Amino acid sequence: MSTESAPSEASAPEADSERTKEISLDEFEPYGTLAVTGSYFVLLLVLYALLYFVEFAAHAPHIIE
Amino acid sequence: MHVHRFEKLWIGLSLFLIAAFIGIVLFGFTVMDLKVPGIEEGRQVDPTTVLSDEKFSKPGVRKISDDHYEVYMIAQQFIFRPGSTQPLTIPANTKITFHMTAPDVMHGFEVPGSGLNATIIPGQIATFSTRFPEAKTYGIICHQYCGAAHHNMQGEIEVVPPSEFDESNLISQ
Numbered sequence: 043m044s045t046e047s048a049p050s051e052a053s054a055p056e057a058d059s060e061r062t063k064e065i066s067l068d069e070f071e072p073y074g075t076l077a078v079t080g081s082y083f084v085l086l087l088v089l090y091a092l093l094y095f096v097e098f099a100a101h102a103p104h105i106i107e
Numbered sequence: 108m109h110v111h112r113f114e115k116l117w118i119g120l121s122l123f124l125i126a127a128f129i130g131i132v133l134f135g136f137t138v139m140d141l142k143v144p145g146i147e148e149g150r151q152v153d154p155t156t157v158l159s160d161e162k163f164s165k166p167g168v169r170k171i172s173d174d175h176y177e178v179y180m181i182a183q184q185f186i187f188r189p190g191s192t193q194p195l196t197i198p199a200n201t202k203i204t205f206h207m208t209a210p211d212v213m214h215g216f217e218v219p220g221s222g223l224n225a226t227i228i229p230g231q232i233a234t235f236s237t238r239f240p241e242a243k244t245y246g247i248i249c250h251q252y253c254g255a256a257h258h259n260m261q262g263e264i265e266v267v268p269p270s271e272f273d274e275s276n277l278i279s280q
């Protein structure tokens with residue numbers, strides 16, 4: 043077992059460096075992060091509107107002066 | 108400084124969010140004409156003597172006109188007077204002006220599920236006007252921690268149709 047895995051471990055860094063690709067900042071496109079942030083953003087706006095317009099402002103009686 | 112376009116997007120969205128929060132609140136207080144409770148201007152009371160004040164010594168409902176009643180209410184450890192030992196009874200669809208103060212510590216006044224919410228501070232008179240649209244029973248809770256039995260400080264507002272409102276319980280001046 044150990045004799046078999048030893049050669050593959052040794053060759054791993056070499057294989058990784060072959061696969062490494064340098065990209066510029068603008069080529070980095072974290073669409074997953076954008077999607078998560080975007081859904082939280084929409085959720086925040088919707089819940090704020092619900093809280094303000096429905097829970098806070100719509101429930102009569104309210105203060106009239 | 109170079110900023111990634113995704114970063115630019117969420118910096119922009121964050122600024123939009125702050126503007127939206129401020130905009131919604133401004134919209135509420137202008138277009139929707141929302142109001143917040145105030146304190147009675149120019150009228151400070153001494154919490155140690157407020158229980159012998161002209162109005163607060165007889166808390167309850169007074170009639171100003173056919174469409175306007177006023178309520179003087181004392182919040183104290185751990186009851187609302189009136190409200191806790193007997194419900195505060197008022198007519199529906201009528202303007203009600205609340206005046207509330209405390210002789211001991213800070214209390215809260217909240218009618219759950221409504222827009223009525225005020226902080227009652229010793230030495231000041233919290234005031235606001237409202238109209239209860241329907242005849243039903245509302246609760247009152249104290250939302251400021253005011254002592255060991257704060258959690259038991261609650262009351263009731265019984266809103267009755269104007270035709271059924273019994274004026275014999277009014278405080279006569």
Ligand SMILES: [Cu+2]
Pocket residue numbers: 182183184185213214215249250251252253257260
């Ligand atoms: Cu209290």
